[in-house]
Amino acid sequence: MIGRLNGIVAEKQAPLLLLEVSGIGYEVQMPMTSFYQMPEVGEQVIIHTHFVVREDAQLLYGFANKIERELFREIIKANGVGPKLGLAILSGLSASQFVQIVSNSDASALVKLPGIGLKTAERLIIELKDRLKNFTLQQQDSLATDAQPLDGDLGSTFIETVDVEQDAIDALLALGYKQNQATKIVKKVKLPEMDSEALIKAALKAML
Structure with a gap:
């Protein structure tokens, strides 16, 4: 299991981050809420990860803090919800917004997200409402993040897309x-x- 990475941001092509760690480039998919917190290309950062192994692929998902990663893990435990849908949910909503929506049983707010119909929204609420009752969001609400950029001077080595x-x-x-x-x-x-x-x-x- 890959639980954390510490490396240089080599490329940023939302929602994909390429992180170079000891000469190896890790492609990490991130919800936009975490992607917004990433430093510029060439800077160093620590991110928390969730590793998914399938028959046809090995996928790495990254998060700016442990709270968002834990919420992602709770979301993908729901019946019929995979990592791609979890990524979409946490790109359109912050962790605190999602927890509040589930707490209020507001299915109409969830169906605005891609890939979520009314049945999926209702199932998410039913399955997650009890599990998220004690979910701590203090760090998320205060915008605290573990993904603090460290000193780096490799910015001129990489080129970002300008379109x-x-x-x-x-x-x-x-x-x-x-x-x-x-x-x-x-x-x-x-x-x-x-x-x-x-x-x-x-x-x-x-x-x-």
Whole structure:
């Protein structure tokens, strides 16, 4: 089990982070709530991970703090909910928002996320309501994170994608949104001064 990685951010292509650790590049998929907290390319960071082994793939999911990782693990325990859907949920909602929605049995808020119909939303609420009663969110609410960037001077070694609009569309597609939906919302909310992360954040907010 890979539980934590400490390395240099080599590439950022939301929701995928390429982290170089001792010469090995780890592709880590992250919910946008954690991705927003990652440092710039070339800087060093520590992230918490969840490793999934399937017959056809080995997948690594990363989180800025242990709280978000534990919530992700609770979400994917629900019947019919896999890591991809868990990633989409925690990209559209913060941990505290999700816990509050489940506590309030607000299925209508969940169906706005990609891949979640009414039956899935209701099942998530039923299965998670008791399990999340004592879920601690103090660190999440105070925006504390374990993913603190360390000193790094390799920024000039790497090149980031500069097509902001396409980056945002690709991120939404990876999270489960449809092409026409992603393209329409990105064009609608885009402002000239936005970078990729700001545009993705605005698009996800507009989806809800």
